[in-house]
Amino acid sequence: MRIKQISVRGLFGIFDHVIPLNMDERITIIHGPNGFGKTAILRILNSFFNSRYAELRTIAFRSFRVEFNNSNVIEIIKNSDNEKGEPRNNLVFYFYHPNSDILSFSPRPIKIRTDLDIPISSILDELIPGLERISPRKWLYIPTEETLSLEEVIERFENLLPSDFKLQESREEPEWLEKLKSNIHVRLIESQRLLNFVPNRSSRRNLTTPSMLSTVSAYSDELAKLMQDKFKEYGTISQSLDRTFPVRVVKQQPVSDLTDEQLRHQLNNLEETRSHLIEVGLLDKDEDSEFQIQPQDIDESTKNALSVYVEDVEKKLSVFVEIADKIELLRTIINNKFAYSYKKISFSKDKGFVFTTHNSPLSNLKTLSSTDLSSGEQHELVLLYELLFKVQPNSLVLIDEPELSLHVGWQIQFLKDLQEIIKLTDVDVLMATHSPDIIQDRWDLTVELKGLEK
Structure with missing residues (x-):
């Protein structure tokens, strides 16, 4: 299932936008003047599909509609605030499926416990990296230079708050919504992408709190772990195959249809693959890895053993592909x-x-x-x-x-x-840009966000 069109009404109380996604080339570019809602549209999509409803409540819009290529539709309706200007539990999700009843769900806003020995307002700057207290109920978020109230901090950073501070109310999503989100994965690459939140154990209060780290450093560590995990998987498969290799050679049926030239070609391909894996850092260099076979070396028994060897090495190296x-x-x-x-x-x-x-x-x-x-x-x-x-x-x-x-x-x-x-990755991309140099001559991939008609 893929998203084929998104639309928003009443964005910032002003704008209505319709954005069809390019289903063939899988790249859609939205552009327009500052303040027309490019970033807000990306944030709404990301907040909904990743259940960040607190963030969704902070964005001003009346309705947001997502249409899928299987004719399903999800619509987010945002009711206005009450008479006192206080936000209500004002999100309602409607799911439209052909020939089925309309389904709906209204997520509850988060509530902070007030019965704790330590009020959350006193330690927010410990819990949220980059947050600096500037008055009893005001904080400066340094990465974006925004001044935020207590309510705004809680809304913005709900996902970073320890569960001990939240009231344990049911926030379970209905089955239809869980199923929808399991079929559509959305990831936002934000404009602020050089700092990364990583878990850190606080020595003062024995809490696991996030800290900021250079994203390049964080991703370097992450890639090293991915590479190590693949190497361990390679080792596990190698041990299993090596243990049973003699038995499988003995049981191997004669491979009369495999020519000497074909076998040499397979061995050469394996060496090229192994060399490439060494080059990208996934395998250690092994000086004895080259397998040189001379024409006079191959008899029927050798051919049988080598055919099993080739199959084994292909299985081992496939974990790295x-x-x-x-x-x-x-x-x-x-x-x-x-x-x-x-x-x-x-x-x-x-x-x-x-x-x-x-x-x-x-x-x-x-x-x-x-x-x-x-x-x-x-x-x-x-x-x-x-x-x-x-x-x-x-x-x-x-x-x-x-x-x-x-x-x-x-x-x-x-x-x-x-x-x-x-x-290589089989993904769709929706990007927001101001740069004509990014677009080049591919204006066919673009959707312009326009203001009110004069």
Whole structure:
């Protein structure tokens, strides 16, 4: 199931927008003046599909409609505030399915406990990285320079608050809504993407609270863990196959239809695959890995043993196929971009990203840290890593301002890189941009957000 169109009415009390998604090329670009709601539309989609209803309540709109390619429709209706201007439990979701009754659900807003020894207002700056208290009931959120009230902080950062502070009211979603969300995965790549929330144990109150870390560093550690997990899986399969190898060789039926040339070709392909996996950091270099077979070496018994060997190695190396393709594409794109500043990326099971540089073609390589990368280089790396490693197949990926910190040459190349990524990851992309250099000559992929008719 895929989303084919979204529409919003009364956005900020002003705008009505209809956005059909490009179902063939799988890239849709929305553009328009500042203040017309590009980012808000992405946030509404992300908030609904990831059950961040507190955030959904903070965005001003009357209705938001999502139409799917199987004729299902979800509509979010937002009722106005009450007479005192206080927000009500004002979200209602309606689900329309052909030839079925209309289903609905109204999620409850979060409530904070007031019977605790420590009021939550006194420790919000500990719980939420980047939040600084500036008065008894006001906080500055440093990454966006916004001043927020207690209610606004709780609404915005509900997902970061420990469950101990929340009233244990039922917030279970109905089965039809859970099923819908299980078929549609949505991920938002925000404009602020260089800082990342990671779990951290607070020594003062024995709470697991998030802390901020450079996203490049966080993703480097994450990739190292992914690579290690694949290597462990490879080792487990290897042990199983190696243990039964002698028995399977003995039981192997003669392979008379396999020619010597075909067998050599299979062995050469395996060595090429192994060399590639070593190159991208997934396998350690093994000096004895080459398997040289001379014409006079192959008799029928040897051929039988080698055919089993080939099957085994193919099974072992197959665990790396998906991650190796992603690492290779990431390496190719990044090294093409970083070449101008004499930097290079490689990968390691121990370190994840490994950055090196040289001042001239003849100088020695010098290892760099992630903090040595420019803002633009970090933005490019984080954006590509998100697209390749943080999304599931058939997801809808939302990208807010992909052009941030990228010079014009990189912006011009972005759509081509994105098309290569989509081929590999099988995702749809909806992005919001101000940059004509991102769009280039592909205005057929764009939807313009317009103001009121004069």
